[in-house]
Structure formats: C-alpha cells, structure tokens
Amino acid sequence: MQQIKHIRIREFDHGEDEFFNKFFSRRQLGIMAHELQPVMPTAVGVLPERRWTNPKGVTNQTKHVMLIRDTHLLFAALGAVQVLAKKADVWDEGLEKLFKDTAAIVAEQDDNRRKREELLEQLVRVVAKVEVMQFGFAKTEESVARMDGTITHYKELQDERHGLVLAGVDDLNNRSIQQDRSIAQFQDDFRSAVDREARADLVEKRKKSEADLEVQLVKRSIEKLRWEEERKTIERRGEEERKSDDHSTQKHHERIAFETAQKKAADLELLGQQEESNLRQQAQKHKDEKELLELRLQSDERRAELGLQEAVERAKIEEEGKIKAARENEDVNTRLMKAEQAEKRAQMLAAIEASARIASDWIATVFNSPTNLALLIGSIVACLGGIYLVREMAILLREQLNKRLGRPSLVRMTNRRGGMQEFGIAILRLLRLRPPRGAEFNDVVLHPKLKQQVMRLADATSSAKRRRMPLQHAMFYGPPGTGKTMVAQRFAEYSGLEYAIMSGGDVAPLEEQAVTELHKLFRWVHRSKRGVLLFIDEADAFLASRKNSGMSETMRNALTTMLYHTGTPSSQFMLVIATNRPHDLDSAILDRLDESVEFGLPDIDARKGMVQLYYDKYIAKPLKLPAVSSGSPMLRKPDQPNGLRRRLPGSPKPLQIPREEEVDEAAMATVASRIHGFSGREISKLFTSLQTHVLYSDTTHGRPVCTKSMLLEVVDQKVAEHGRSHEFQTSGYVYQHNEAHRAQHEAEGENGFSSKDGKLGGRH
Structure with missing residues (x-):
C-alpha cells in the first residue's frame, strides 16, 4: 500500500503512431518507468534491445529499454484492496x-x-x-x-x-x-x-x-x-x-x-x-x-x-629494343643532336641581340626626350606613392576591421592569436627557442605561500578547463607594484587560457556607451575557443559600492551589466579583478568571487631573488657584464678584467676595479636588506636607474662599469626617494633651500670621484 501510495501517475501525449490507434486517444494516463523504479523496483524490467518501425517505415533500435510489468502493478493493487477490505x-x-x-x-x-x-x-x-x-x-x-x-x-x-x-x-x-x-x-x-x-x-x-x-x-x-x-x-x-x-x-x-x-x-x-x-x-x-x-x-x-613480374618483363623487353635501335642508329642520332644544338644556339644569340637592341633603343628614346624622362620618373613616383597609399589604406582598414570585428575597445592587451601564430609558437617551442608550457612561473619571484596558492588555483583552473567545468573567479589585492598584472598574464598562459586586460578607469569616460561596450566585450569573450581570463585592473574605479552617493547613473548601469554577465558560473571565461582598495568594492561583486589572493610586499628572501633577477635583466645581459657568482666575487679570466668581454685591438685599456668594489653575493644581500618595504615595481625601477649610472660610466671611463659603491649609492638614493614619497603622502611637500650644502655636495662629486673616501663611483 505504501508503494502504491507513492506511485506518480501522469497525463502525457504519445509521440509515435505505433503506441495508439483509432480506438485510443494520443493523450493517456501512464507511469514513467524511471520514476516507478525507486518506488517499486520489482515492477520495472530492462529490455536489452528493442526494435520498432515508425510511420515512415524506418526501423529504429533502442538499447536498454525500461519496461513496466503491468501485471505486477495489477496484482499489487488487488492485494492492497483486499487488505483494505479486511481491515x-x-x-x-x-x-x-x-x-x-x-x-x-x-x-x-x-x-x-x-x-x-x-x-x-x-x-x-x-x-x-x-x-x-x-x-x-x-x-x-x-x-x-x-x-x-x-x-x-x-x-x-x-x-x-x-x-x-x-x-x-x-x-x-x-x-x-x-x-x-x-x-x-x-x-x-x-x-x-x-x-x-x-x-x-x-x-x-x-x-x-x-x-x-x-x-x-x-x-x-x-x-x-x-x-x-x-x-x-x-x-x-x-x-x-x-x-x-x-x-x-x-x-x-x-x-x-x-x-x-x-x-x-x-x-x-x-x-x-x-x-x-x-x-x-x-x-x-x-x-x-x-x-x-x-x-x-x-x-x-x-x-x-604477378603484375609486377609481368611489368618488369615488359619493361625489360622495351628497354632492350630501345638500346638495340639506338646502337644501330648511333651516327644518325649524333648528327641530329648536333644540328638541334646549333639551331638552338643561333636562336638564343638572335634573341639576346634583339633584346639588347630594343633595350638600348628604349633607353635612348627615354633619355634623349625630356618628356619621356619626365613620364618615367613620374611613373616611378606614382608607383611608389600608390604602393605607400595602398599600404596605409590596408593598415587603416585593418584597424577599422579590428575595431569593429576584432577585440573590443575596452581590451588594452590580449594574447589571442590566429592559427598561423599558434603554429609558429609551436615550432619555436619545438626548436627550444621559446620556453615550453609549464615554465611560465620560472622567472616570477613570489612568497612561498603566495606561490603555492597561485599554483594551486592555476592547476585547478587548468583541470577545470580540460573537464569543461565552471571556472572560478578571483580577486588579486594588495599594495601597488606587487606583480598582480604580471601574475595574471602568466596564470592565463599556464592554465591554457587567453587573457584580456582592461582597466576600470576606461569605463567611466564611455558614459552611455559603457553598457554597450561591456556587452561587446563579453560577446568577444564568448567567441574564444580556448577560454578567456578577463583581468580588470584598478577594478574599484567602476565596481565601487553602490552605497556611494556620488556614483553616476551610467556607472550604476555598467556595474549592473557586469553583475549580469558574471552571475552564473561559466566554463568560457574566468574573471580576475585587481585592486588596491578591496573595501571600496560592491558587495555583489565580492559575492561573485570564489578566491581572494593577497599580494603583499616581498620579504627578505623574495627581495634577494628579485635583486638577482633584475640585475641580470637590466645590467648583466644587456651591458655584457658578468652575472653575480654564488658565494664568491665575479669570476674573471686573465684577459677579462672585471669579467668583461675580451678587449679588441686598438680599444682603450679597461679600468681596473679594486676587489672590494666588485659586486658579489654579499652586496646583493646588503641591497635586499636595505630596500625593506619596496614593491616589485620599485625594485625594477631601482635597477633601471642603476643602468643609467652604468651607461654614464661608459661615456666617462670608456666602457660600462658597475661597482659596489655605485650600486649602494643608487640604493641609498632610492631608499631616500621611497621615504620622501611616504612623507609626501602623509604631510605634503614643503621646499627647503640649502645652498651651502648643495654647493659642497657638487664640489665633492666633481669628476666622478668622492673627496671623502677617494673611491670610484661617488657621483654618476
């Protein structure tokens, strides 16, 4: 009785003609087998194969068909009625x-x-x-x-x-x-x-x-x-x-x-x-x-x-016949060949003479007549101008097509490539001219816990992309210059996604067109075959909280559009927002995010890695200076002072640097300890500033030189600038004029030497 009470009886229409006839209607009462099975398992059976013919005469076949045993249902109902009658x-x-x-x-x-x-x-x-x-x-x-x-x-x-x-x-x-x-x-x-x-x-x-x-x-x-x-x-x-x-x-x-x-x-x-x-x-x-x-x-x-043997025999017979005929007519063939060669030589000489005569007549005609010479020069200029005009029009047409059919105007940077570009990159990776897949984070210096969190999220995203599962949305927040945009790019390449970078400040100037451009952006995203990592830098510029009374109506509409496109999890794109002010974001945007990753300022170990990385990138490799050795000063060969390239004949004699002025691993550790509180961008700018000092030494001493005192001077200068920047933000700027101190400093730094310590690299 409990089973019969839980059976669901439905009213439905038959879709095939074989299930009804003129005595029955299409709409009948029935029971779905998959709904009856959990209630009364013994009343449902499985037929391995069932064949039936539709009204058009086509035979169809269905595997594992579930059938209802109506006799079981009938006797169950009769038994329940008898029990109820006795009760x-x-x-x-x-x-x-x-x-x-x-x-x-x-x-x-x-x-x-x-x-x-x-x-x-x-x-x-x-x-x-x-x-x-x-x-x-x-x-x-x-x-x-x-x-x-x-x-x-x-x-x-x-x-x-x-x-x-x-x-x-x-x-x-x-x-x-x-x-x-x-x-x-x-x-x-x-x-x-x-x-x-x-x-x-x-x-x-x-x-x-x-x-x-x-x-x-x-x-x-x-x-x-x-x-x-x-x-x-x-x-x-x-x-x-x-x-x-x-x-x-x-x-x-x-x-x-x-x-x-x-x-x-x-x-x-x-x-x-x-x-x-x-x-x-x-x-x-x-x-x-x-x-x-x-x-x-x-x-x-x-x-x-058999066919091969027959063809071989036939070819053998034909070749023997040709050889025999050629041997018998050898003198005749020789005379014919000589006559043909002589005739071809005469024709070639006549053609060369005729071509030279025509060219000389044409040149004489052109140079003897000013009108023809002007026409020739005008034709050449017109041809070159036409080529230039066609090239510029092609560039303009490509830009317009890219603007209308290509990437949206909100996208500042993307790595979406065509089939030929992908093929070229695959060839470069095969030839080991480009890093293989999985090596995207090899040159990124992060805190171990932060790198573990980023790699876990990247591996999960790659796995979800392969299984066509919904991708998670994330937020990268922290102080400026900590590598949020760079990590997002490497994250997309590591996960096999395309990335599209946009700035939150580009939405407000669009005003009424902001909603339209956002719709275009997401249509462009959904056309991707590999999936897209949509990175929004400075997201608080247009995803700020709607509680702010100064928020315009267009920005509210843009925020609502973003919420509409990100409300449902999707396997087509992954949203990553970067901000320095996460507390200003709207609560609905925060609710869309599945992961939050904080990018803090680098610690001492991370600063050591960044110092070594940027020294190699901006000083050692482009200026042909040796890299810092591990545990010892820079390695030198006998004919390579300071580890520089071999001196060419006639070049000036290189400058000898004292051993205590050489840049070694201890100097790098000192730099890392002094730049406490620096972000990754500030460390990068420190070494670009050091590069200018090294290039100045090239003009002063005849070749680029990087010394320890020069490095520490640039570090002290950048540390002072870092402190002044914080003072500007807290107490503002007040100019103080100190003429005597300025004159003394200029006198000490004259000619690139310091009068205090007498060492190289006082002021560059």
Whole structure:
C-alpha cells in the first residue's frame, strides 16, 4: 500500500503512431518507468534491445529499454484492496465497540465529575460555616467582656458618688463634674462598641464573599487540572500513533531498499551475462573478419607479385629494343643532336641581340626626350606613392576591421592569436627557442605561500578547463607594484587560457556607451575557443559600492551589466579583478568571487631573488657584464678584467676595479636588506636607474662599469626617494633651500670621484 501510495501517475501525449490507434486517444494516463523504479523496483524490467518501425517505415533500435510489468502493478493493487477490505470489516466492529466504550467512559466521567463537585461544595460550605461560627463566638466573647467591664465601672462610680455625699458638701460640685465626665466617657465607649459590632458584621460578610470566591477558584483549578490531564492523554496518544507511523515508514523504506538491491543485483547479473555473450559474438565476428581479410591480403599480394613480374618483363623487353635501335642508329642520332644544338644556339644569340637592341633603343628614346624622362620618373613616383597609399589604406582598414570585428575597445592587451601564430609558437617551442608550457612561473619571484596558492588555483583552473567545468573567479589585492598584472598574464598562459586586460578607469569616460561596450566585450569573450581570463585592473574605479552617493547613473548601469554577465558560473571565461582598495568594492561583486589572493610586499628572501633577477635583466645581459657568482666575487679570466668581454685591438685599456668594489653575493644581500618595504615595481625601477649610472660610466671611463659603491649609492638614493614619497603622502611637500650644502655636495662629486673616501663611483 505504501508503494502504491507513492506511485506518480501522469497525463502525457504519445509521440509515435505505433503506441495508439483509432480506438485510443494520443493523450493517456501512464507511469514513467524511471520514476516507478525507486518506488517499486520489482515492477520495472530492462529490455536489452528493442526494435520498432515508425510511420515512415524506418526501423529504429533502442538499447536498454525500461519496461513496466503491468501485471505486477495489477496484482499489487488487488492485494492492497483486499487488505483494505479486511481491515474495513475489523474497523467496523472495532468502531462500534469503541463508540460504546467511549459512551460508557464519558457517562462515568460525567458522574464522577458531578460527585466530585458536590463533595467539594459540601466541604467548602462546612468550612465556611465553621469559620463564621468561630468568628461570631469570638465576637460574642469580646462583647460580654466589654459589658462586664462597663458594669464594674458603673458600680465604682456609684460608690464614689456615695462617698462624696459622705465626704462633704464642699467637694460635691467637683465630684458631680467628674461623674458627668465619666458618664460621657461611658457613653462614648458604648457607642464605639456598638460601631465595632456593626463593622464586625461587615467583615464577616466580606470574609464570606472571599470564601465563596476561593471556592470558585478551587473549582476552576480542579477543572483546569482535569483538562490538562485530558490534553496530555490526547498528546500521548498522538505521539504513539506518530511513532507507529514512523516505524512503519522506516520498515517500508528498508523493504524497498532491500528489494531495490536484489533487483539491482539481478539486473547487473543479467547485464553481465548479456555483455559476455556480446563480447563472445564480437570476438568470433572479429576472428572471422580477420581470417577473411588475411585471405584477401594474400590474394592481393599474389596478384600484385604477378603484375609486377609481368611489368618488369615488359619493361625489360622495351628497354632492350630501345638500346638495340639506338646502337644501330648511333651516327644518325649524333648528327641530329648536333644540328638541334646549333639551331638552338643561333636562336638564343638572335634573341639576346634583339633584346639588347630594343633595350638600348628604349633607353635612348627615354633619355634623349625630356618628356619621356619626365613620364618615367613620374611613373616611378606614382608607383611608389600608390604602393605607400595602398599600404596605409590596408593598415587603416585593418584597424577599422579590428575595431569593429576584432577585440573590443575596452581590451588594452590580449594574447589571442590566429592559427598561423599558434603554429609558429609551436615550432619555436619545438626548436627550444621559446620556453615550453609549464615554465611560465620560472622567472616570477613570489612568497612561498603566495606561490603555492597561485599554483594551486592555476592547476585547478587548468583541470577545470580540460573537464569543461565552471571556472572560478578571483580577486588579486594588495599594495601597488606587487606583480598582480604580471601574475595574471602568466596564470592565463599556464592554465591554457587567453587573457584580456582592461582597466576600470576606461569605463567611466564611455558614459552611455559603457553598457554597450561591456556587452561587446563579453560577446568577444564568448567567441574564444580556448577560454578567456578577463583581468580588470584598478577594478574599484567602476565596481565601487553602490552605497556611494556620488556614483553616476551610467556607472550604476555598467556595474549592473557586469553583475549580469558574471552571475552564473561559466566554463568560457574566468574573471580576475585587481585592486588596491578591496573595501571600496560592491558587495555583489565580492559575492561573485570564489578566491581572494593577497599580494603583499616581498620579504627578505623574495627581495634577494628579485635583486638577482633584475640585475641580470637590466645590467648583466644587456651591458655584457658578468652575472653575480654564488658565494664568491665575479669570476674573471686573465684577459677579462672585471669579467668583461675580451678587449679588441686598438680599444682603450679597461679600468681596473679594486676587489672590494666588485659586486658579489654579499652586496646583493646588503641591497635586499636595505630596500625593506619596496614593491616589485620599485625594485625594477631601482635597477633601471642603476643602468643609467652604468651607461654614464661608459661615456666617462670608456666602457660600462658597475661597482659596489655605485650600486649602494643608487640604493641609498632610492631608499631616500621611497621615504620622501611616504612623507609626501602623509604631510605634503614643503621646499627647503640649502645652498651651502648643495654647493659642497657638487664640489665633492666633481669628476666622478668622492673627496671623502677617494673611491670610484661617488657621483654618476
């Protein structure tokens, strides 16, 4: 019954004519086999192969067709109906008995409740009467006690009056006044006693009312307890029913899982047997085809051998005949050859004479006539001008086509290449004239943890690209000049993607055209066959937070367009944004990003690697100076002072440099320690500045020279500039004129030597 309850019956239209006829409609009720299988596995079978013919007479074949066993469904439904019918009989008897028992229980509960209420009323009434009687008895005792006191006082007053009569006439008036006051006092006390009796009656009534109220509260609490007990009973009964249903559902799921496992095992066994049978049939078929093919090959080889032998014999006979004829007609052939050669020589000489005569006549005609000479010169100039004009028009046409059909205007740099360029690069890599794939990060100096994070992301991107999985978006953030753009380019080449670099500041000047250009950009990106890494430099320029009140409407529209194109993960492009101010980005853009990579300033080890790299790039290789040796000063040959090239004859004698002035690994370590806080771009500019000093030494000393003092002087100068740049940013710029110090510095640096230490390289 649980299985039948979970079966989904659908209404659908048949798409093929064989499934219906004139007695049935196209729209029918049915069950999908793949939906029935998890509910009732035994009712679904798998047919290995099924052939059927469509209305056009074409025979179609379908593998592994899932069929529903309708008889299984029919008998399952009949079994469920029988179970329900049997339960219905039991339910009728049980319901009738339950109704009778419930009526008896309800009557008994009503009778018990009525008896409890009467008993409680009697108890409350008795308690109230006892309390009232006790209160009245106490009041009566108080009244009797007050009356006894009053009588006693009255008797005392009578005795006093009698004493006054006996005492004398003089005190009679005073005594009479005192007696009158006592009588008034007695009257007041009597009235107050009467008032207290009246108030006692009111208090008694109030207490009686309070007793009635307490009785009602007791009844209410008793009723509340009764209803609480009934509610708990109902909840307990519902909890037991729910547990029973959960248990039955769990058992049903376990039974379905067991049946599914059995059916799956049976299907797997059947499929295994079918696959084995198919493999045996295919193996036998391949064996037969192989034997037939071998017989055909043997027959073709035999036929080819016979044809070859026949052709060889025929060619041999023909050659023997030609040789025999040539031997017999040797003298005739010799005379014919001599005559042909003489005739060809005469024709060639005549043609040369005629050509020379025509050329001389044409030259004479041109140079003898000023008009013809002017026409010749004009023709040559017009031809050259036409060639130049055609070349310029071709360049202009190419630029216009590239602008309209090529890369969008927002893309500043891309490595998208054509098929011929890719072929040329492959040839260069094959000839080892270009680094192979995977060597893109060999000349990049990064912190080990940063390089590990970048390589992990690059390998994951390459793997996702091969599997056509969605690519992740990333953010490169950190101080300027830390290599974010360079790493993005190498990242794209390493991952096998094309890169397209754009700047966030190029969007704002477009104004209303910004949205259109962004759409063009993403259409261009989706036309790529290899996938594109879209790198947005200075992304905070147009992807800033929309909470900023100064943001224009066009920039909001551009931001919305970017959010639209990056809202769904795509395997076609990867978005990488670079910024120095990640806190200014919009929250929706940050939500699109899957990875965030921080590019910090290089540490001491990274600075050592960058110093060595840029020294080789800007000093050693272009100026033909030797590289820094590892652990020792620069290696020199006997005829190569300071490691420079061999001196040519007639060239000036090279300048000898003291050993302590040679640039070695210790000097490089000193430079790396002094440039603390420098970015990669600042280190690169340091060595370009050193290059100018070395070239100046070429004009001063006759050849380029790089000394340790020169290197450290440039480093100190750049460190000072770095400090001044930070001061400019924090406190601004204030000019200070120091003429005496400037004159002394110029005097010390004259002729390229320092008057302080007397060493080479004071001021270049």
